[in-house]
Amino acid sequence: MRVLVINCGSSSFKYRLFEMETEATLAKGLVERIGAPGTTLKHQATGKDPYQAECKGSDHTAAMTAVLEVLTDPQWGVLKSVEEIAAVGHRIVHGGERFSRSVLVDEDVIQYIAALSELAPLHNPPHIMGIRACQRVLPGVPMAVVFDTAFHQEMPPEAFMYAIPYELYEKYGIRRYGFHGTSHKYVATRAAELMGRPLAELKIITCHLGNGSSVAAVKGGRSIDTSMGFTPLEGLVMGTRSGDIDPAVVPFLMNKEGLTAEQVINGLFNKQSGVLGVSGLSHDFRDLEDAAADPVKPHRRARLALEMFAYRLRKYIGAYFVAMGGLDALVFTAGIGENSYEMRARVCRGLECLGIILDGERNRVRGVEAEIGAPESRVRIFAIPTNEELLIARETADLIAGDSRAAASAAVRAKKTEF
Numbered sequence: 001m002r003v004l005v006i007n008c009g010s011s012s013f014k015y016r017l018f019e020m021e022t023e024a025t026l027a028k029g030l031v032e033r034i035g036a037p038g039t040t041l042k043h044q045a046t047g048k049d050p051y052q053a054e055c056k057g058s059d060h061t062a063a064m065t066a067v068l069e070v071l072t073d074p075q076w077g078v079l080k081s082v083e084e085i086a087a088v089g090h091r092i093v094h095g096g097e098r099f100s101r102s103v104l105v106d107e108d109v110i111q112y113i114a115a116l117s118e119l120a121p122l123h124n125p126p127h128i129m130g131i132r133a134c135q136r137v138l139p140g141v142p143m144a145v146v147f148d149t150a151f152h153q154e155m156p157p158e159a160f161m162y163a164i165p166y167e168l169y170e171k172y173g174i175r176r177y178g179f180h181g182t183s184h185k186y187v188a189t190r191a192a193e194l195m196g197r198p199l200a201e202l203k204i205i206t207c208h209l210g211n212g213s214s215v216a217a218v219k220g221g222r223s224i225d226t227s228m229g230f231t232p233l234e235g236l237v238m239g240t241r242s243g244d245i246d247p248a249v250v251p252f253l254m255n256k257e258g259l260t261a262e263q264v265i266n267g268l269f270n271k272q273s274g275v276l277g278v279s280g281l282s283h284d285f286r287d288l289e290d291a292a293a294d295p296v297k298p299h300r301r302a303r304l305a306l307e308m309f310a311y312r313l314r315k316y317i318g319a320y321f322v323a324m325g326g327l328d329a330l331v332f333t334a335g336i337g338e339n340s341y342e343m344r345a346r347v348c349r350g351l352e353c354l355g356i357i358l359d360g361e362r363n364r365v366r367g368v369e370a371e372i373g374a375p376e377s378r379v380r381i382f383a384i385p386t387n388e389e390l391l392i393a394r395e396t397a398d399l400i401a402g403d404s405r406a407a408a409s410a411a412v413r414a415k416k417t418e419f
């Protein structure tokens with residue numbers, strides 16, 4: 001079975017085509033500048049040269065048509081016909097409270113995702129554009145939606161509620177939702193495989209450290225707490241986001257700087273804060289590590305930013321250790337978690353009291369799957385490259401298989417009732 005995975009934004013989308021029997025990537029690519037002159041398609045079929053071209057037309061449907069053309073192109077493609085695409089899986093950022101798992105797309109699901117746009121204004125509307133475009137160019141092909149929030153929907157109320165008047169939760173859905181669920185689920189599942197133990201028996205802390213960062217407590221295969229909340233602003237220090245901050249700072253800054261709430265939250269706390277804001281140098285951890293380690297003039301604020309990032313994460317690890325009543329594995333993933341052994345070492349320094357002991361040598365790897373804990377570490381420690389697209393493809397394939405099983409048994413039931 002071949003599954004096409006789409007991660008659609010307002011002016012760009014990424015795609016990846018999987019062969020599910022082997023879980024191999026057949027092709028992947030990116031369309032950028034949709035809606036502007038010079039929409040470009042960058043495509044790469046596994047084992048072939050990369051291909052780049054300008055797309056005709058200027059909307060998501062035209063871009064999706066260009067993707068299907070290149071996927072079936074004799075030189076650059078991997079398919080003889082688009083009919084080989086058995087299903088499409090869409091990544092959706094916000095699934096609200098209704099979706100604790102992936103579902104097949106129907107009009108009701110689309111309307112619900114649209115209604116959630118209030119909670120995810122930058123993400124959910126373009127996701128719908130992607131779904132609609134696929135419906136137009138691949139009519140009749142089943143589609144599934146896989147939500148970033150779904151994995152966290154089994155958090156208990158004491159973890160997801162804010163201590164504000166309960167009516168505000170009921171009226172507006174103000175609660176903690178959590179994000180990066182697909183990534184947390186994928187790496188927790190993979191860690192259990194590497195440990196050779198059932199996920200249902202394990203207590204795992206997964207640290208997704210990328211441009212946006214979050215940490216999750218995964219107990220028995222379920223996320224019981226996570227650091228992002230109502231929006232992806234809460235929690236860890238991030239590249240440009242403040243993470244946890246006293247909300248009283250918002251009106252204080254509005255008064256002092258003559259800013260609107262929108263400017264404080266979106267301008268300052270989302271885009272100019274985090275390690276960028278503290279260091280005044282960069283949001284990229286490579287630049288910060290280099291500057292902090294400068295042998296002539298170490299950058300004091302770069303170092304401070306890195307230490308703040310590590311300290312905040314350490315506090316969450318301690319909290320989740322207690323929330324789960326112990327810990328079997330600690331997992332690092334995403335750009336920083338997979339690549340920065342320097343940051344992994346900073347984070348683990350001071351966690352020895354919890355039985356978390358990194359192995360200096362084994363930790364010196366970038367971008368590969370590795371066990372990096374010392375032999376005497378009570379908690380197993382892993383760096384695991386995330387693969388959200390593969391998880392989306394798996395869940396899509398499972399839903400399609402379940403659907404055809406359900407259809408088959410419905411047919412059997414229908415036959416039985418005929419007599």
Ligand code: ADP
Nearest residue numbers: 209210211212283284285286334335336339340
């Ligand atoms: P996104 O959240 O956009 O998917 P990624 O998971 O790709 O982001 O992470 C991007 C971040 O990873 C970059 O901002 C950079 O700070 C960090 N990163 C990538 N490679 C390295 C590296 N070798 N060392 C330190 N940080 C790295």
